Amino acid sequence: MKKFVKIWKRLFIGIFLCSVLVGILLFYVNILEKELNDEIIGVLKETSEQSVVILNKEVEGEFILLEEVSDRLSVRNGFNPEEAVAELEKVAKRYSVKRMGIIMPDGQAYTTDKKNLNLGDREFFMDSLRGKRGISGRLQDKDNGEDIVVFSMPIYEDGSVCAVVFTTHRIAEIQNLFTVSIFDGKGYSYIIEENGDIVMNTTNSTGFKGYDNIYEALGAASGSNAEAVDEMHADLENQERGYIRFHNKIDKYMYYSPLQIKNWYVLNVVPSGVMDSTRDFIMLLTYALCGVLGAIFASFILYIIKTEQKKKKELSNILYVDNVTGGYSFARFSAEAKKRLKEADTNTAYIVMDVDQFKIINELFGYEEGNETLRYIWQMCRRYSKENEIYARRIADKFVALWYFDSREELDGRIKGFLEALQKNYPDTINDYILKVSFGIYIVKDKTEDIQHMMNYATMAHSSIKGQDDVQYAFYDDDFRQRMLQEKLLEDQMKLALQHEEFIVYYQPKYSVTTKKLVGAEALVRWRKADGSTVMPGKFIPLAEKKGFISYLDKYIFAEVCKKQKEWLEAGKEVVPVSVNLSRRHLYNDSFIEEYVQMVEDAKVPAKYMQLELTESAIFENQEALCQIIDRLHAMGFRILMDDFGTGYSSLMMLKSISIDVLKLDKSFVDDFDDPKGQKIITSVIELAQALHMEVTAEGVETEEQYEFLRKLGCNTIQGFYFAKPMPEEEFERLLN
Template sequence: MGIDRLIHLKNLKSLIAGLLAIAAVVVCLNIYYVTSLKNSMEEETDRYLGEISRHAASMIDYRVESGFQTLRTTARSLHLFDDEEEMRDYLKVVSEENGFSRITFIDPEGNGYTSDGTQIDTQNEGIGKALRGEENVSNVFVAVDGKNSVFYSVPVYGPGGEVAGVLAGTSSIETLENILSVESFGGEGFSQIVDYDGNYIVRSENKNAIRGYDNYFTMIEENGTLEQGGTIAEIREKISEDKSGTFRFASYTDGGDRAVIYISLAVPEWYLFSVVPTAVAGAQTQMAITLSITISCVMVALFIVVLFLLYYTYRRSNERLEHIAFVDPVTGGASRLKFELEAEELIRGAAPDTYAMISLDIQKFKLINDSFGSEKGDRTLRYIAKVLERETGHNELSARISGDTFSLLLKNTSPKELGLRLDHIAEEINSFNLTGENKYILPVMQGVYIVDDPALNMIVIQDRANVARKGNKDSSGRFVSRVFYSDLERLRMVREKEISDKMEQALKNREFVVYLQPKYELEHDSIAGAEALVRWDDPEKGMVFPGEFIPVLERNGYIVELDFYVFEEICRMLRRWIDSGEKPVPVSVNLSRAHLKHPDFMERFRRVWEKYNIPADLLEIELTETLVFENIEALISIIDQIHQIGFTCSLDDFGSGYSSLNMLKDVPVDVLKLDRAFFRGEISERGKRVVEGVIDLSKKLGMGTVAEGVEHIGQVEFLRKAHCDMVQGFVFSKPVSTAEFEKLIFGRESADKEP
């Protein structure tokens, strides 16, 4: 018995030793696995945080560069203004249209002209740098309006290339704050901008941000310890070399650990610090770690179960992170971030012209929210997202980008096949409601860019699709309207920029040439007036017609200066006719809607008129019908000013809109110009009755009438019988140079002498 007991004890000890050894192995394996899992999750956290940070950094860099570009363009225009008030008005327009609270010009002596008349500190360090020829962005300061702002400063160069001053734009940091306000990790993650010394440029109001400090590095030193990523000195050395990196620190304030990634921005000494509490990023992982350690200490038999639970939990944690970052909160589909990351990967790995990027916008979607409520609107957005997801195939993507705008990445086929596919998608979006009793249509506007250069930045690729969509002028009310972004569009944009860059010098060199189109009085069969038109005689390109440069000038604001230029040329011409002993006829000049931004603009017209001292009734100001719909009260005030000076006033393009007759009771113009749409082709009997009615109504209101775009003699005879006063069109004469017009009206060129 004693020997048996000894053998039993020996076997028991061996068993216990074996079990302990197995348990030790299991524990070691679990410790190793848990450590690896923790490192893996940290890497995953860093990767997700890095992707979000790089996206935010690119948006910030794009916004800053846009601010600089606006100031550079404006700086090249300042030499046109000799008068401080005119310069201030110009700067005010630029600041309002480009998101600056004010724009300031400072000359080398420190004199400042602000767009809003406020006082500024001309000793600002950024202004000093710009005077030395260095573009820069200042640190944050409190502006006059009480908002935290930054200064964008660029040098203004004189004719000899010397620095003749500084143009500084004050911009609220709200724009940068909005870019950084995009939530990550369910609202737990946040981003902040600091300078090289650690001072905050833009701080976050996120609940996890530690407050009470103006310096990020001081906050770390006094509120925590660095656990990974090196010392503060090492971190500063990396950012000084424009390197990105990560580090982690534990906070004394709330006991939380934080993961941080830093990226240098385009602004020198600006850096983006993106932060997420590690407890949020790895909450599920920590639970798995605790559970695995507990189970491994209980019994070896649960070893496989523990491994399974760890693996399962790891997958769940990963899915949670992906859901937070990559799922759209409204539609439940792919988020914008996920779309951009996956689209970039697909495009980079494909040949040119493999993919088409489509920007898709639901027109007048606000009516759904207004009529049925936001909940119905959200349900509609979810429905559209499901349709798009259903209609995309392998290696194709769809996502809601913002509001009611979606993006699609589809495989490219022929233009016809791709168009049919996009038509089908629009029909599917509307299919739910086509058989309803009170059906309504969701018009779909599409912009398509065939990705011919896979190396382009995703922002550029999406912008080209957006440019095509926004260039879509189709308002026919169909299911779908579509515009392709082509190389012609790119060349158009290049040409627009070329026109904008040349405009100042072209005006200065008087490259714009006035043409006149005669107005024929039907009662006496004679030329009784003319409309002033403009051509651009470009020394390099030759004669450029208005359709190419007028839209560009309307967008960049130079149309105002061109209007004044044409008006003065006409005044100079009329003065020359009078001095030559000729009997002049009235000339009409067009007025752009851009003038409405300057309530006192007519005063400048008055000064030019007084300079040449010509009879006021020889000048007619033409207003387009579209001006009426923008601000009828302002328009009536302008017409009153025109009449006070003594000019006559005409309403151009009458009949191109839908409220023409209604506005006649309010708008006291002298002449109605019937839109050329009335006279395209043969006029129907119904059309004739409309034209006769408008002419008769004009007579009763004491207004003259001019028919534009008349090309056939039969139309002239009809208008003569209808008692139309004047006709303007190719049936009598195309627009001609002033010399040709003088031969038409005087039988010879007028003496060429300046007033």
């Protein structure tokens, strides 16, 4: 009896121990599965957020193009849709679009493909007519019924919307542009409206076919998708992101995130096998090992722990290892950066860098050589990084790094040393190519700040030096931020100043060398604020050129001079020609000639009284196109002056190729008149110009000695303080009298 009780007692203890063990294992399995599921969903979320960023940038790119076109087409007086369409035809040839066109307020469209359409009922047209950017959903072309998407932008005449410019893309063509490939092509994406209508379908062979609504497609794919459809529908109604698991021949995940475009969502679809394989393997192995109880209990637990760690590492490698360099992926870098910023007790810099004109390496030497260059940069980053510093390739040829430093001087030295070593150690296989890397650096102020913001600041600094061959890095610091704010404030003030006519014209008289009589003038711009203070040109002209505002300012000054010349002519004054500066931005806009001719005709001023000055740098950059432009301007009666000759890229061939009427010697030449070499140069330039039938105007003449020297050489006209300083129009008018 005692033996029987003892057996039952042992059996009970065994059952109890086994139950405890099984309970512990089941508890562990549940936690493990939840953790892996959470990690999978986290990957889906991160991938979806990256897709949203990419798609938003693509759409923003479309709007930037339309905004540039709109700015070019906006006019002061008399918008002509036929002329605008002629301009659009040039743009349409450079881009893959179905059509571009202009919609007038009555809805009538003028298109580059000459279709007779009325688009007055289109929602995008209504939005742009109210001054907004417009973008359609999936539409059917009124011409041939094709599926299309349309982008639109208002055009302004005298500050009011006078028409709408639009770009039509075939869904089939734009689909490739807006479809984001994920998980090495195994995943794919859709863009849908809030009601489930598909805006952009996928070209992936495993996607839904023949459906215009995602809910209908899910329902038709399998009856088991009903619950998933309801869950997704509820999330989209509440404008929330989320995910579902559904069946379409195989099980798949779908993660949906809102875009910053209308009420659209991006859906990222990944076969569950891609995401679940590692998890399922771990879980299968775990369940199998749960059957082994008793004697191998300890080894069983140890094996599970090791297996879990191994598989987690494999999953981490998939998610956190860059496929080109073998180092950190950007996702891993961002996660590590957050941790290390919290732990760092020294100054920290967030750095972005990229290879200037990296596409040339791929085009000249092949993509594998390009990848070798990326691996080389990553290796150099590793060599030059201190302990606990991290670095990674973000995308394409763009890298990010987190560096520690004690002083700004030390950081400057490290960057210069890195740049020098990068070029010095560049592989011999492509030693004919000069590797140039540029940096943007953000000095971290608050280590709890969002990582994305840090990257944005560093990128802003990096963008500020793009195109500057002599600068390879820039800092985003308080000075940089202050400059940005000041530039933005000054830019806004300039726009308001133009509206309020605060810009005024000063005249720099030109005198004949032989007769000392007034024979012309140069129009200069001054900014007189409403409070009476004056902003000098050296402060606002460079910013106006940088921001493109200079073209509006040039046209304003030209129009003001036209009006004043008209007044003087009607008053019977002996008018002299006035030259007005023409920035090189006008050379990229073929319509500027018609605009300037129209201003002269409106003022009823003969073109011989209006001259145009081009800087030497503008001529150098656009010689072929400029020849045609100058010929057209000559045909209209304008004389062309080359300003600041000798300060840029002067060449004899340029003087031979470009039909210039007047060559303006820069003040730097005149200042060297008493130097033997300087005298020879001035003499040669004047003789050459005269041989080419060009007149010569000397700028910056201030002394009697300079005047006499130039007179003896046969210089035609003089401009400078020797005769007169720049003066307001009232004072110049007295000179005319």
